[in-house]
Amino acid sequence: MIVQIEGNVKFPITLDPTVWIFDDRKKTFSEIFEGEENETDHLEEDELKRRSTRFDREVYQQKINPPVNKSINRYEKQRILKGTFLMPLKPFLHTSEPLKDVKKATLVTHEGEEIVDADVLAESLLHFSEDGKPLQEQGPVHLYFKDGSNRSNPIKGIKKIVLQ
Ligand SMILES: Nc1nc2c(c(=O)[nH]1)N[C@H]1C(S)=C(S)[C@@H](COP(=O)(O)O)O[C@H]1N2
Ligand SMILES: [Mo]
Numbered sequence: 001m002i003v004q005i006e007g008n009v010k011f012p013i014t015l016d017p018t019v020w021i022f023d024d025r026k027k028t029f030s031e032i033f034e035g036e037e038n039e040t041d042h043l044e045e046d047e048l049k050r051r052s053t054r055f056d057r058e059v060y061q062q063k064i065n066p067p068v069n070k071s072i073n074r075y076e077k078q079r080i081l082k083g084t085f086l087m088p089l090k091p092f093l094h095t096s097e098p099l100k101d102v103k104k105a106t107l108v109t110h111e112g113e114e115i116v117d118a119d120v121l122a123e124s125l126l127h128f129s130e131d132g133k134p135l136q137e138q139g140p141v142h143l144y145f146k147d148g149s150n151r152s153n154p155i156k157g158i159k160k161i162v163l164q
Contacts, residue, residue, distance in 0.1 A: 001017065001134060001140045002014050002015060002016055002140065003015040003017065003126075003159065003161065004159070004161070005161045006160060006162055007102075007106075007161075007163040008099045008101070008102045009096040009097055009098050009099065009102075009163055010097035010098075011095065011097055012096065013096050015092055015126075015141075017126065017141055018128075018134055020087045020128050020129070021080055021129050021132075025088060027085065027087075027125070028084060028086075029083075029127070033148050081132040083131075083132075084127065084130055085128060088124075089125065089143075093121070098163050102164065103117070103118055105121045105162060105164065106164065107155055107160070107161055107162075108158070108161075108162060109156065109159065110156075111156075111157060114155055118163065120145060121161070123145070124143050124145055124146060126141040126143055126144075127142040127144060138156035138157040141158050142154035142156045
């Protein structure tokens with residue numbers, strides 16, 4: 001369940017998408033592709049309370065175990081259990097310090113390899129969570145281009161991102 005960033009970088013790194021669910025940089029699919037604002041921003045306190053009560057009841061009834069820790073508020077738990085989440089790749093690429101002449105990247109997947117422009121890669125998003133769980137189908141991540149052009153056909157089953 002990990003993804004390597006390697007190749008023409010100063011610091012090869014290992015991504016662990018299972019911890020991103022706690023990361024505030026994550027975005028929902030709707031925020032990225034449907035121009036929706038952050039879902040939590042505009043809710044009144046009452047609505048937040050109502051939702052979290054309902055959430056607790058549902059969790060209790062369905063005996064689901066939310067994969068979140070106690071420091072996360074109830075509303076965030078509910079959001080996590082219902083949402084489709086993506087993480088911008090850029091901060092992680094940045095950490096790996098790609099060399100200046102990097103122009104392309106090879107995405108090594110379970111099915112084969114795909115080559116993308118480094119510029120396009122830097123703006124891409126990694127889908128990593130669905131309904132509070134890691135991806136069941138061809139995980140651990142699916143790659144979406146920022147312009148939405150592969151929205152109905154993301155690159156799935158990525159094991160390695162090799163910069164060239
Ligand atoms: N409106 C909307 N469309 C969406 C999503 C979403 O969360 N909202 N998720 C996308 C993602 S990340 C994937 S992998 C596919 C899943 O499609 P499926 O449920 O048909 O397998 O739908 C895509 N389309
Ligand atoms: Mo996806």
